[in-house]
Amino acid sequence: MNQRKFDVFLAHNSEDKPQVRMIANKLKQLELITWLDEEQIPPGSSFQYEIQEAIPQVKSAIIFIGKKGLGRWQVLELESLVQQCVETKIPIIPVLLPGVSTIPDNLQFLRRYRFLSFPCDVVDDEVLKLLVWGITLKQIHVEQKSKYNIVIAGKSGVGKTSLLNYLFGNKVGKTGTGKPVTSTGFHPTNFMIEDLPVTIFDSWGIEIDKADLWKSVLDEELAKRGVDKSPEQWFHTVFYCVQVGGSRIEDFEINLIKEFLKSKYKVIILLTKADQGGKKDLSDLKAVLNQEIEENIRIISLSSVDDERLDGTKIISFGKQEIFNSIYNDFWQSISIRLPDRCESVVLEYIDKALEVITSNAISERKIGRSTNIIYANIENNYSELIKELSGKNGIVMRMVTNEIKRTLKLYGLFSKAIATEAKEIDIGFDLSIENKIIKFNEYNWFDLVIRVFDWSNIDIGFEYWLSEIKNVFALIRKDDDAWIEEVKSKIQSSRYDFREQIKTIKPNVQKVIEELKNN
Incomplete structure (x- = not known):
């Protein structure tokens, strides 16, 4: 029995090649193997012969119809192609490209098949989902890509996990005592806000003696989320945590923040445990950050835990409203x-x-x-x-x-x-x-x-x-x-x-x- 090596044959007018290429690339991203003439027909070979040879090797066929109608080989061979597909029980899917609203009168024999239409752009996920159904004969769920990615970084002990619990509830993580709560790398935690999936990338705590290792881990992670990747893969909000009242911010931390900025990310610096420092501590720390990183970088002071000191002084958490406002208002700048x-x-x-x-x-x-x-x-x-x-x-x-x-x-x-x-x-x-x-x-x-x-x-x-x-x-x-x-x-x-x-x-x-x- 012949083993069909291609999932779909793409018949089209050469004038529509750019749009067909885009659809082919989308199908390849879904791990479908496409037969496209420019990738399969060697120079000097007969189009007619190669296409006839290809049909027994494909599992389905798409016939694209653009504004300029059919190409020369399509006019001559389309009915023969359809007949071959029928004889070999290959699904035939007419696809109308943008600008075409119905199957032309001279192709009435295609009207017996359910056709699909890209009304505006050929990167319509809903039409793509139906197209994959026609190719595979299986209704698929195209994976939800709209996921909000948040990364949180900072030295060990600055209160990253407490902060996440403060912002999004205790389902996000568990706090520890006196030691890092996450292991090496960026570790995703998934939850939902209404119908939107959210992933928190909680980095392992930075230690000064592991700064080089942390830098290499960060470089690897940023490479996965460059501008050459789709927006769904980006980090969408970046927090860097610095503890108030602790040691000064280290040079390697400044360099790490600059790596995020160099990769075109909007960074929000969070001054954690701000209740433990005085006004001068906060002022001095902000001045250093503005001078060493950039003048207008977003800096927010916060305390993420309600507590009571030994002397009876009550500590009330603060900063949440300003953080959410900053996240929201920074979206436009992140896009820009x-x-x-x-x-x-x-x-x-x-x-x-x-x-x-x-x-x-x-x-x-x-x-x-x-x-x-x-x-x-x-x-x-x-x-x-x-x-x-x-x-x-x-x-x-x-x-x-x-x-x-x-x-x-x-x-x-x-x-x-x-x-x-x-x-x-x-x-x-x-x-x-x-x-x-x-x-x-x-x-x-x-x-x-x-x-x-x-x-x-x-x-x-x-x-x-x-x-x-x-x-x-x-x-x-x-x-x-x-x-x-x-x-x-x-x-x-x-x-x-x-x-x-x-x-x-x-x-x-x-x-x-x-x-x-x-x-x-």
Whole structure:
């Protein structure tokens, strides 16, 4: 019996390639194996032959229909493809891309199948969930990704666990006496605020003789949550605890806080056990922090335990209201710090994958003996197509940026609502601004908002000089295949830096969109 090695065949018009690539990448993230022509058909091979060979190897087939209709091979082969799928009992899923509302009249035979539609963007999780159901024939629950991540760090004995219990209840952790309560690393504790999952990453207490080890652990953790990762994976609130009345803040602690800041995180410094210090202690400590780290870093004094001293003096906990206010008000700044870099990162990731395909095709053509002139012409054509699909108001850059802005704002809107819910018992009384903004902007197309604010006037993606340089590589290296491949590989990959230079206005433009959302 034939072993089917691909989960899904992706039939599409080449004009829709950018959107199909994005869907393919989403499916791959869910560990599905996709058959996509540019990844499976070697240069010089017959599309018709390769597609016929592929069908027996796939478990399902998606037929994408975009605004420009079907591609040439689809017009000729679609009915044959569908017939093959029917004969081999392969599910067929028509998918309408953004801008298409119904199956065209000339494809009526597809109307017998339930179709799916991406109404606005091809990164719609609900449509994706249905698509996976069609591919696997199993209804799946796409894992809830909207999780609020809080990290808390500080030296041993500063009262981190007591603080968490004070803020979120005694379900978060257990306090110990005179020794660290967490072991090496960042340890997650999960709980819920209303319907929102929350994860507290409680770090093991920092000891001065283990500062280097703690730094390496922190570096590893931050690498998992860089701007190249989705917003769901970030730390969303960062606390660093410093005890009042203890020893001075150490240089290695200042360096650790700076590591968080360098990784584009908004840090809230909490001065714990503030009831044990005097006004001068607090003032001096704040002055050192402002001088050594940054002038306007958020610093909050607190006491997280209700207690009574031996002399009968009662200690009443304080600081909770100010902490919740700070968390809430800092969400906008957290978005402003990280989202512009995130938007640039997703565009560069898309470009990297396109360059890998261009490189792979060039090498394959070289190995089958294609002339260098033909290979060069194909590379030039591939670059022209990539630049075309990236550029303009309806290009991939705008679509990807819009999606990242939308998903990040919605995520932080959930956090804002959760924090307000958690704080309601202490009558915090702040406006649910992010949530309200999202409700307001959901009333019309987010894409229209980004189009209106984005300024593309100073973006000019052109590679005439670069293309002439790569042509020189072809002219100089004709006999040694290994040298030729390495030179071409290097030259194609170097264009990434040219792309980065020419899309550098993404970040300031995203800042403008954030300000527009915040202030209107």
